[in-house]
Amino acid sequence: MQSGGAFSLSETEAVYRAIRERRDVRSGFLPDAVEEAVLLRLLRAAHCAPSVGLMQPARFIVVRSHETRSAVHQLFLEANRAAAAAYHDEQQELYRSLRLEGLLQAPLHLCVVCDETSTQGHGLGRHTMPQTSIYSTVCAIQNLWLAARAEGIGVGWVSILDPAALKNLLHVPPEMELIAWLCLGYVEQFAPLPDLERDGWEQRRPLASLLRSEFFDRPYPVTEEEL
Numbered sequence: 001m002q003s004g005g006a007f008s009l010s011e012t013e014a015v016y017r018a019i020r021e022r023r024d025v026r027s028g029f030l031p032d033a034v035e036e037a038v039l040l041r042l043l044r045a046a047h048c049a050p051s052v053g054l055m056q057p058a059r060f061i062v063v064r065s066h067e068t069r070s071a072v073h074q075l076f077l078e079a080n081r082a083a084a085a086a087y088h089d090e091q092q093e094l095y096r097s098l099r100l101e102g103l104l105q106a107p108l109h110l111c112v113v114c115d116e117t118s119t120q121g122h123g124l125g126r127h128t129m130p131q132t133s134i135y136s137t138v139c140a141i142q143n144l145w146l147a148a149r150a151e152g153i154g155v156g157w158v159s160i161l162d163p164a165a166l167k168n169l170l171h172v173p174p175e176m177e178l179i180a181w182l183c184l185g186y187v188e189q190f191a192p193l194p195d196l197e198r199d200g201w202e203q204r205r206p207l208a209s210l211l212r213s214e215f216f217d218r219p220y221p222v223t224e225e226e227l
C-alpha cells in the first residue's frame with residue numbers, strides 16, 4: 001500500500017540509512033569546529049521529538065570550552081576507575097582496554113537535562129508514568145543522534161560520570177535530572193559495528209529473539225533470515 005504521506009523511495013532509504021549507520025562514536029573525532037548553523041539544525045531536530053503531553057522537558061547546555069571539557073574528563077576518570085573496580089580478572093582487563101569517551105577530542109559537547117518541574121503539558125500522560133518526562137528527553141537525544149549521522153557528525157554518549165558532580169560543575173539546579181553528556185564532532189568515517197562488539201565486550205542479539213506474539217511467553221513466528 002502506498003500511503004499519501006509516504007516519502008519517496010530515496011528519502012525513505014535515507015531515513016533507514018541514518019538509523020542503520022548511526023554509531024556511538026568515542027574516537028576519531030576531527031578537530032574541525034561544528035558550525036553554529038549545523039548545531040542549530042541538530043538542536044531543531046531534537047526539539048521535533050515526541051514528548052509526553054507535549055511537555056518538551058529536554059534542556060540542552062552547549063559546551064565548547066576546553067576548560068569545561070577537561071573538568072568533565074576528570075570526572076570521567078574518577079567514575080571510570082570506580083566502574084573498572086566492579087569487574088574482575090579478564091573482564092576487568094578488557095574493560096580497562098575499552099575506549100569509553102571522547103571528551104578531550106570532540107570539539108562540541110552537549111549536556112542534556114530533563115526539567116521534571118515543568119508544568120508544560122499539564123501532566124498529561126504522567127499520572128501513571130511520571131518517568132515519561134525522561135523518556136521524552138531521550139527521544140530528543142535520539143532525534144539529534146540520527147540527524148547528526150546524516151550530517152556526518154559523530155555523537156558519543158558518556159554516562160560514566162557522577163551526575164551530582166556534573167550538575168554542580170554546570171550550575172544545573174538540583175531538581176533537574178541529568179540525562180546525558182554527548183560528545184560531538186565530524187569524523188572521517190563511521191564504524192560498521194558498535195565498538196563494544198568489535199572489541200569483544202558484547203554481541204548484538206538477533207531481532208527475532210526479542211519478538212513476542214500476543215503474550216510475553218509466546219515467540220513471534222519469524223526467523224532471523226526473514227528479518
Ligand SMILES: Cc1cc2c(cc1C)N(C[C@H](O)[C@H](O)[C@H](O)COP(=O)(O)O)c1[nH]c(=O)[nH]c(=O)c1N2
Pocket residue numbers: 022023024025026099100101157158159160193194195196197
Ligand atoms: C543511555 C546510554 C548511555 C551510554 C551509551 C548509550 C546509551 C543509549 N553508550 C553507547 C553504547 O555503548 C552504544 O550505543 C552501544 O554499544 C551500541 O553501539 P552503537 O550505538 O550502535 O554504535 C556509551 N558508550 C560508552 O562508551 N560509554 C558510555 O558511558 C556510554 N553510555
